[in-house]
Amino acid sequence: MQTKTACARLRELILDGTYPPGARLTEMEAAATLEMSRTPVREALRELAADGLVRPSGRGVVVVALEEGDLDEAYQVRAALEALTAELAATRQREGRIAPADLRALDDVAAETATATAEGRFADAVKLNRRFHRTIAVLAANSMALHALERIWDQIQVSTLRSLAPPARPAHVSDQHEELLAAITEGRSEEAARIARTHVLDTRATTRGTQDRP
Structure with missing residues (x-):
């Protein structure tokens, strides 16, 4: 213990x-x-x-912080896994296997994340953003994917602590979260997977080359 x-x-x-x-x-x-x-x-x-x-x-x-090439690989794996968990969550929602309260919890954390990001509370936003994506992974009910994501999220977070978000990024992040939330809520599995993958790769594009930014 x-x-x-x-x-x-x-x-x-x-x-x-x-x-x-x-x-x-x-x-x-x-x-x-x-x-x-x-x-x-x-x-x-x-x-x-x-x-x-x-x-x-x-x-x-x-x-340890990941080097650029390793970080690219980490985001590629994260994108694939988050596409999978989003697809699984949407499928389970369509099949009626997600409790309404659990879906509301995802909605709530999306709203909290958007508020923290818009207000410039980036330390809070980082934690809430992870909670949003972790909640989706939990709703997917695939423990192996969740375990793998936990490790990847840790490594990425340590490696990108100094990059946070450029001015144009907050609204874009919130918009993608809303799109992803809607796709899962409406049970649109393939679209949920596409949005999740795009979101992760867009995130990588904003952090590339910024790990050592003061």
Whole structure:
């Protein structure tokens, strides 16, 4: 249990930029930060290394960001998986296998994401955006796709923390979310897949070459 807690807390600190790409972290420092013993922290760092978020370095680890080519590949896989989960969610909705409350929850998080993005609260928008896409993956009811996406989302988030969104991007993101939500709600499987794939690839186009932007 302690290892799971340590892993979750360290993952959060990496994803929110407290430990940015290139940051070095030792077992002792991490244990002090988490106020835990070194044993669960050591195991947690091994799990994070297996997930590709850190790599061993001396007596500690270094937070890893994907290189441009690897990031392209990550977005390609993400696009394929999110197209799949959107298609599955729309199919399940058409077949009456999604509870109305679950669909309303997706609608609510889409609205929250749009509001945070429009108001320039990009840190909140990043978390809400992920919750929106994760909710779709949950509605798809494919645990393997969800697990794979969780890992890819983590790696992408760490690698693009500094790029956020250019001025024209917020409205475009919200529009695509609304289109995707409508396609899933109306059970239009093929269209939901197309919108999801396009959305992910459009996102990559806005972040390409911006990882090191100040």
